Structures are given as structure tokens and as C-alpha cells.
Amino acid sequence: MSEVYNHHVVEKKWQQVWDDEKAFAATNDFTKPKYYALVEFPYPSGQGLHVGHPRPYTALDIVARKRRMQGYNVLYPMGWDAFGLPTENYAIKNHIHPKIVTENNVKRFKEQLHSLGYSFDWDREINTTDPKYYHWTQWIFRKLFEEGLAYKKEMPINWCTSCKVGLANEEVVNGVCERCGSPVVRKVKSEWMLKITEYADKLIDGLDTVDYIERVKVSQKNWIGRSTGAEVDFAIKDTEDKLTVYTTRCDTLFGATYMVVSPEHPYLDKYKDKISNFDAILAYREEAAKKSDFERSELAKDKTGVQVDGIVAINPVNGKEIPIWVSDYVLMSYGTGAIMAVPAHDDRDWEFAKKFNLPIIQVVAKDGEEVDVNAAAFTDVATGVLVNSGFLNGLSVADAKAKMIEFLEEKKIGHAKVNYKLRDWVFSRQRYWGEPIPVVHCEKCGYVSIPESELPLLLPEVESYEPTDNGESPLAAMTDWVNTTCPCCGGPAKRETDTMPQWAGSSWYFLRYCDPTNDNELASKEALKYWMPVDWYNGGMEHTTLHLLYSRFWHKFLYDQGVVNTPEPYQKRTSHGMILGENGEKMSKSRGNVVNPDDIVRDYGADTLRTYEMFIGAFDLAASWSEDGVKGCRRFLDRVWKLQDIMTEEEGYSKDLETKMHQTIQKVSFDFENLKYNTAIAAMMALINDFYKKNAVTKGEYKTLITLLNPVAPHITEEIWQAIGGEGRLYQQSWPEFDEAKTVTNTVEIAVQINGKVKATLNISKDDPKDEVIAKGKELIADKLEGKTIVKEIYVPGRIVNIVAK
Incomplete structure (x- = not known):
């Protein structure tokens, strides 16, 4: 009889073994096939790990451990994104030097990560605050x-x-x-x-060459915001100046009834002597300065503004004078700091026009018919024909755009332009x-x-x-x-007395892992050529826009400089869902729903925490913590442990479970590669149920099971491997292979019905003849047919037997 599984002893034992053997160190043997798995390195805060951290770390640890078993030279590194404001704020508040705060936080984080048994190559540990590291950030x-x-x-x-x-x-x-x-x-x-x-x-076009989940690509493209349109000049009456606007809808110029400029626009100061209400504009500018760009551009907010009294603009296509307004939803940092407003076809412009009683003119009609644009903006204008638009009347939207650009360029009052929402990075x-x-x-x-x-x-x-x-x-x-x-x-x-932002060190750290002790260059060309690109990079959805853009930008720059060998840093990028509190809310101290991973490791073991975080739900979706779920995963591991009590010495698979074994290998192998960790674990749970139903497991079946489970629960499986006499270490074994032909079962479960209602189920061979299947079905439900006359017998192969009786 096996002893009760003692995670306190077993986990410390194997963590020490792996350290002593440098079990997971990537080698410099560049002849072997490589695999570079990467998780976002953490900011080492004083609070230490929270239970959200282990989810991505375990997921990529599974991939890294599986790849090693498949013969790859695996790089799975860890380091510290340690410069930045949180540490400095903590240091100021507690009168401790940021350097000491950082050292203490790193020590705490590393101890916690070590206790979870991750297969990081600690020989390649980096820290963005280390001068040997930021030497190359500065470079x-x-x-x-x-x-x-x-x-x-x-x-x-x-x-x-x-x-x-x-x-x-x-x-x-x-x-x-x-x-x-x-x-x-x-x-x-x-x-x-x-x-x-x-x-x-380059940042947009490069997305076509990488394997990123679609929502990550969309977030990148939306942030860059590439669009095609035209720049148009609106003259300021009785001056030499003009207001230039960018628009994707130059076809709607006849519908521009007013203009809006940013409160910070320099023309306001230039023409302050002409502007009779300049004091009101200054007061409005002061209020706008209290708001962030996001708040100012938020579509749902109440529209505010001040008309500029004393200067007006001229619509370049019809010569009409139109008023100029100041409003904080127009930003100097975006575009030209001025827009043309077409209130008939834009919700925000329409709301502004209605509030300040400005003209609204429809210029695009869906089916050539005009609508009441005073009731609401007509925004379904991607297609349609132009109306109230002079030389554009009757043209489609596409033709009207082309003709308007010709007109603007001929009159030298505008030109076609590609524009971007992306702005230069404040550094x-x-x-x-x-x-x-x-x-x-x-x-x-x-x-x-x-x-x-x-x-x-x-x-x-x-x-x-x-x-x-x-x-x-x-x-x-x-x-x-x-x-x-x-x-x-x-x-x-x-x-220069300004310092770099925290984004700096995280924009190239993946390169340093390739060659972290190199004092002559950020990494050798040989190491970069071998390891890059990162094969699989996982991180939070909150970093799929800015961090990904910034690091891709730096990498592409270094590629153009001949420093790195690939135009993209990451071949594959995935993101994980957040772990919520038991009440379904985001974990926070104020809500009292924070779970400390140290407590779970102490009470249930690191393998239980790892298993639970992979079993909690679909990896890319948020999931609520459950103490009962944790206990359930511990019971699962205890059942794996106790299989030793019913193990036979047979090295192969038993005949009746051979198909199930190959199906499980296939399922787990596929699911580990496709973020379906929860269903992979469920498949292993189902296999264990079969062993216990049979009250026996062969040594061959047991070895396969614990090999499949090892990337998820490495401590307990390594201990079992040793206990049952497995050769060498489990982490050094080959990943199990399945025979495709043996994953196909020759039996099928079918329904047995009376008058279309299911009364029983029957397991048959796919090759059983019709008469035999019907006979077996009738025998199974004989008691339910007593006193009835059989009218008809129906067999749908592989699906149902239906006895029609009255």
C-alpha cells in the first residue's frame, strides 16, 4: 500500500534535484532543434505573486517541458522588469532606497516562483536595473x-x-x-x-507574417489606425493662413457647416487681437488642461465648446463662410488640431450642431432619397449617392472621393494622404x-x-x-x-536629467535572454540567429497593444540596423484570462477576495495549484477562483498517486484500454498545443476513472499517464516515476506517441427506442450485421415489449434501433 502523498517533502526534494542537476538549462549546442518559450517578465512588487501570475507561467511551462521531452533545446527564461514608478513611490513612502526595495522584491518573487517548480533557466536571469543590462538599453x-x-x-x-x-x-x-x-x-x-x-x-504589415490570436492583431491595427483620405485647406478669411484638416470622407465636403479647433491651437493666440471673446477661450483652455486626452475624446461625454468671434473659415468647395469653434474633443496631438464638421453624417458633430444650433446638410443618400437629418445623424453612408453636393451629385461614394481628390489637387487646396492615429512615443x-x-x-x-x-x-x-x-x-x-x-x-x-520610462527595458529583454552575460554586445549574432524569433510568447491582454507595439518597433529598428536576424520578435502571441475572486469580481485587498498562492502551496501543494489554474476554465477567458475546485484537483492528484496500489508489472497497454490510451495521448498532445489545458486534464481524469473501474493499471499505462501529466504536475509525477522503478528522470523521457489507427474505436454506443423514445443504450461493433443488432436491441428491452405487437423494426447504422409497437 502506497503512503499518503506528502507534497511538503516531495516538492522540496525535486526542486533541489532540478537545481543540482541544472535540469532545465538551455544549452549552447546550436545544432539541436530549438524552442524559445517566453512569458512576460513580472514587475517585482512588494506584495509578491498573486494567483494570477501562475496561470500564464504554468501554461508555458507545460509547453516548455513537453518540448524538452520531444528533443528540443528549450529556452524558457525569467527576469525582472524592475525600474519604474511603483517601486519609487514605495521607496519614497517608506524611506527605503529603490535599489534595496527592488532587491527585496526580486528575492521574494524568486522564492515564490521556485516553490512552484517552474522549469525556468535561472542561469539566464536578467534584471532591467542591472548596469550590465541597461548598458544595452542605453546603447x-x-x-x-x-x-x-x-x-x-x-x-x-x-x-x-x-x-x-x-x-x-x-x-x-x-x-x-x-x-x-x-x-x-x-x-x-x-x-x-x-x-x-x-x-x-511596417508594424501593420508585419502582422500578416505572425501567428497572433485575432483580437491581438485587431488591437494593434486599431491603435496604429491607418486610414486613407485627404488633407484639405480651409482658408481663414482676411488672413494669409489656412486651417488644414485630415478627413477620410472628402466626398462630404459640401456638408461641412462649421470647423472645430483644439483649445491649444496656435492660431488662437496668433489672432487674439481679432478674437473678441479671447478671454472666454482662455478660460475654456484652462478647464480643458485639467482633462486627459482620453477624457477629452470620449464620445459619450457632454459636448462643450466656445465659438471664436472675429475669425471665420471658408469652405473650399463652395466658398461659403463657416464658423470656427473651440472644443476640447479636438486634440493638438492628433492630426492637425482642427477638424471639419459634417453634422448630418457624424453622431458627435450632430450632437454638437444641435446643442449650438448649427446648420445640418445631408450630402449622402442611401438610395438617392433624403432623410430628416434634423432628427438624427444619418451615418449609414459607406455606400450611397451624393446629394446637395454640386459637381458630385449623383456619384457613388467611391467615385465622389476620387473626383473630389482630383478637384482638390487641381485647385492646390488639398491632396490624398495616408494618415495614422499612432503618435510618437513619449520617452x-x-x-x-x-x-x-x-x-x-x-x-x-x-x-x-x-x-x-x-x-x-x-x-x-x-x-x-x-x-x-x-x-x-x-x-x-x-x-x-x-x-x-x-x-x-x-x-x-x-x-540629460530625465530618465527612461519603464517601457524601455521591456522593449528588448527577450533578446538578452539569448546571451545574458555578453559584455561586448547585447547578444552574439550566433545566439540571436539560433534562438530568434521567440516561438511562443504569452502575456496579459492589457499588454497586447503598447508593450507589443513598442517591443516590435525596437526589434524592427534593430533588424534594419543589422543587429537582429528576424523582422519580427515573436512568431506566436497568445493571452490569458484573468483569475477573479470567488465572488466573480477582480481580486483586490479592498474587496477582501485576494488569494495568496503561498497559502495554496502550503495547504495543497504546488502541483495542486498548477493543476487547478490549468483546469479552472478556458485559458483565454476570465475565471472565478473556487476553493472547492482546488480541493477537487488535490483529490485528482491523490488518485494518481494511489494507482500504485493497483499497478501490475506489465509494461505494455492492456487490450481493452489500448484504444483509450492512444486517444488520450492524442487528446493531451493536441490540447497542450492549443491552449486547451482544461480539457487535456479532463481527458486524464477520464482515463484514471477507467483504471479504477477495472481496478488495475499496467506499469506501461501508468508510465504513459504520469508522463502526460508531468508538465502540469511535475513533482508528484517525478516521485511516482522513481517509486515504480522508472529509468533516469521523468523530465528526461520522450513524449508519448500515439498510433493514429489505434485511436479509432471499432465499437459504438447506439440508442434503443420504442416508438421513437429512448429506452436503453447498446454497445455494438461497427461491423455487426443489421439482424444481429436488432436482435440484441430487442433482447435488451424485452421487458418493455411484453404485451405489445411489433409493427416494424428500424435500424439506422451506427445510430439507433427503433422498434415500432402497439
Whole structure:
């Protein structure tokens, strides 16, 4: 009789064995077939792992372990995305240096990951705060700067009044900082920018060459927002200037009845002497500065605006004067900072026109018929014909667009244009805890990158890393560090005191894993050629837009520079669903529904946690935590353990379970490759039920079962393998293979009916003759046919026997 499975002893034992044997270290044998599995490296927070972390880590661990058993040289690495605002905020609040906070957090995370038995290659561990790592982050920035893709620009940013830092639009929620909840205002700052817009087309076109789930591709394309249309010039009456707008619907120009400009538009200041209500516009601008770009452009919000009194625009196609309005839903950072409004065919323009009593003119009709556009905007205008549009009347939308572009170009008042919603990447933070930007400013030479020989430019040790009230980085106060000499002219210069954002280190980390100790280059060409691209990359849906865009941009730039060998970094990208609390809500301390993975490991074992997180539901969907589900997975593992008590010494498969064994191998193998971990585990559960029904399992069947289960539950299966006399280590065994012919069963279950109603089921061979099947069916339901006269006997092969009786 086997002893009760003791996860405390077994899991520590095998984790030590794997460490001692360096069981999962990728080798530098570049002759073997390779497989690079990657999960997003975590931000090591003080709270440690939450139960959401193990879901993607276990999923890719399953893939990595299976690939090793299939003979691949597997790279499955882990590291730390450790620069950034959360650590710095914690350090400021608790008066602990960010470096020490980071070290403590990393130690905690690593202990937790180790306790879960992941097959990470810890020899390749990286940390974005390590100077040996950020040396190459700075090197990449330097390359971008030299190629004109990094530049400095005055621009309005979201400024957190408490964190004293610029925020991305995504970090502002309902007008407050996502992290601290303090008000966010607009502030003009000189910021480093990366010209990601130069790569817009490559970022879209590259999606056709990779295996990403569709919603990831859609999110990327929507963020870039490539569209074809025209730029059109609207003259400002009695001036030399014009307002240029971009529109995808130049066919609707005859319906443009007013224009809207951003509150920050420079023409407002230029013509303030002409504008009689300039004070009202200044007051409106001040209110707009308190809102994030997202809030300003939110379609559902109430429309606000101020008409500009004193200047008007001229519609270029009909010469009519149209009013100019200021409204905060138009942003200077998007397009030209001005739009033409066609209220008959746009919901937002229509709402604005109705609120401020502006003209509404229909110019596209679905079937040539006009509708009451004063009642609602008519937006079904992808097809149709033009009306009220002069020389375009009667033309289809497509023909009208082409003719209008001809007209605009002939009159030199516009031209065809491809446009993008994507904007250049704001790449500087006025904080301490980030990579120093390797640039100096010289009054004579301007901005100059420091020599490559001076990399890494080390982040200096400071006593005070508090944000400054004037918005400058804490580094600005370190005059000994700031004051330096210009690499070009040798004159006095000042170092850049802004630091890089957290996105910097995560935009290329997958490359460093290929060769993490290289001091001469970010990774050797030989290593990059062998390992890249990443074969399978998994991460959260929240990172499938910006992180993916930023890292693909850097990679494509490095490809153009000849540094890397592939135009795309990741061949396959998948995303996982969130794990919710038992109440179906997002886990949070305030809701009291947070589950600590350490508690699950202590009470039920790491293998139970791993199994449960894979069994909880469809991998790409959110799922609610269930304590009963955890207990159920522990019972499943206990049943696997106790099979030792009914194991026979036969090495092969028993005849009656041979088909089921091959079917299970096929099912589990397929499901592991296709994010169907829950159904793979269900198939193994069903197989175990068959063993217990039979009250026997051969050693061959048992070995196959625990080999299939090993990637999910590696500790218990390794222990069983040793206990039943398996040779070597289980992780070194070959992945089971199935015979396609043996996955097809020769038996089928059919329904036996009386007058069309099912009374029983019958297992038959597919080759059984009709008369024999009917006879077996009648015998099975003989008691139900007593006293009845059989009128007809029907057999639908492989499906039903139906006895018609009265």
C-alpha cells in the first residue's frame, strides 16, 4: 500500500534535484532543434505573486517541458522588469532606497516562483536595473538618436500633481492618476520622443507574417489606425493662413457647416487681437488642461465648446463662410488640431450642431432619397449617392472621393494622404528610478550622445530621490553628475536629467535572454540567429497593444540596423484570462477576495495549484477562483498517486484500454498545443476513472499517464516515476506517441427506442450485421415489449434501433 502523498517533502526534494542537476538549462549546442518559450517578465512588487501570475507561467511551462521531452533545446527564461514608478513611490513612502526595495522584491518573487517548480533557466536571469543590462538599453537609445528616431520636443503631457511625473494617457482614469488617485493636469514639458510613427506601416504589415490570436492583431491595427483620405485647406478669411484638416470622407465636403479647433491651437493666440471673446477661450483652455486626452475624446461625454468671434473659415468647395469653434474633443496631438464638421453624417458633430444650433446638410443618400437629418445623424453612408453636393451629385461614394481628390489637387487646396492615429512615443520621465538617457546638451553643439565607450552611464547614488516641485528630475540637483564636457567640442555641457520610462527595458529583454552575460554586445549574432524569433510568447491582454507595439518597433529598428536576424520578435502571441475572486469580481485587498498562492502551496501543494489554474476554465477567458475546485484537483492528484496500489508489472497497454490510451495521448498532445489545458486534464481524469473501474493499471499505462501529466504536475509525477522503478528522470523521457489507427474505436454506443423514445443504450461493433443488432436491441428491452405487437423494426447504422409497437 502506497503512503499518503506528502507534497511538503516531495516538492522540496525535486526542486533541489532540478537545481543540482541544472535540469532545465538551455544549452549552447546550436545544432539541436530549438524552442524559445517566453512569458512576460513580472514587475517585482512588494506584495509578491498573486494567483494570477501562475496561470500564464504554468501554461508555458507545460509547453516548455513537453518540448524538452520531444528533443528540443528549450529556452524558457525569467527576469525582472524592475525600474519604474511603483517601486519609487514605495521607496519614497517608506524611506527605503529603490535599489534595496527592488532587491527585496526580486528575492521574494524568486522564492515564490521556485516553490512552484517552474522549469525556468535561472542561469539566464536578467534584471532591467542591472548596469550590465541597461548598458544595452542605453546603447539602443543611442542608435535611435543617431538615426534621428529620438528627439526632444515641447509638448503637453498629463501631469500627476502628487507623483510629480508625466503619465501616459492609459495611466489617467477619470481625471486622476491611476496609481495614487490624485488630480491630473495638462502641463507643457520638453520631452524625449521616439519616432515610432516612422514604423507604422511596417508594424501593420508585419502582422500578416505572425501567428497572433485575432483580437491581438485587431488591437494593434486599431491603435496604429491607418486610414486613407485627404488633407484639405480651409482658408481663414482676411488672413494669409489656412486651417488644414485630415478627413477620410472628402466626398462630404459640401456638408461641412462649421470647423472645430483644439483649445491649444496656435492660431488662437496668433489672432487674439481679432478674437473678441479671447478671454472666454482662455478660460475654456484652462478647464480643458485639467482633462486627459482620453477624457477629452470620449464620445459619450457632454459636448462643450466656445465659438471664436472675429475669425471665420471658408469652405473650399463652395466658398461659403463657416464658423470656427473651440472644443476640447479636438486634440493638438492628433492630426492637425482642427477638424471639419459634417453634422448630418457624424453622431458627435450632430450632437454638437444641435446643442449650438448649427446648420445640418445631408450630402449622402442611401438610395438617392433624403432623410430628416434634423432628427438624427444619418451615418449609414459607406455606400450611397451624393446629394446637395454640386459637381458630385449623383456619384457613388467611391467615385465622389476620387473626383473630389482630383478637384482638390487641381485647385492646390488639398491632396490624398495616408494618415495614422499612432503618435510618437513619449520617452522620458522626470524621476530617479529609471535608466539615465545617454545624452548631454551643449550650448554650441545642441544635444549630443555620449561615446559608446562611456556606457553604461550609471544611475548615480543619491540620498534624496523625492520628485521636485518644479517638475525636474531629482538628478537635476546633482550638479557634480550633471555638469560634464561635450563629446564633440570639449566645451561645458549638461547631462540629460530625465530618465527612461519603464517601457524601455521591456522593449528588448527577450533578446538578452539569448546571451545574458555578453559584455561586448547585447547578444552574439550566433545566439540571436539560433534562438530568434521567440516561438511562443504569452502575456496579459492589457499588454497586447503598447508593450507589443513598442517591443516590435525596437526589434524592427534593430533588424534594419543589422543587429537582429528576424523582422519580427515573436512568431506566436497568445493571452490569458484573468483569475477573479470567488465572488466573480477582480481580486483586490479592498474587496477582501485576494488569494495568496503561498497559502495554496502550503495547504495543497504546488502541483495542486498548477493543476487547478490549468483546469479552472478556458485559458483565454476570465475565471472565478473556487476553493472547492482546488480541493477537487488535490483529490485528482491523490488518485494518481494511489494507482500504485493497483499497478501490475506489465509494461505494455492492456487490450481493452489500448484504444483509450492512444486517444488520450492524442487528446493531451493536441490540447497542450492549443491552449486547451482544461480539457487535456479532463481527458486524464477520464482515463484514471477507467483504471479504477477495472481496478488495475499496467506499469506501461501508468508510465504513459504520469508522463502526460508531468508538465502540469511535475513533482508528484517525478516521485511516482522513481517509486515504480522508472529509468533516469521523468523530465528526461520522450513524449508519448500515439498510433493514429489505434485511436479509432471499432465499437459504438447506439440508442434503443420504442416508438421513437429512448429506452436503453447498446454497445455494438461497427461491423455487426443489421439482424444481429436488432436482435440484441430487442433482447435488451424485452421487458418493455411484453404485451405489445411489433409493427416494424428500424435500424439506422451506427445510430439507433427503433422498434415500432402497439
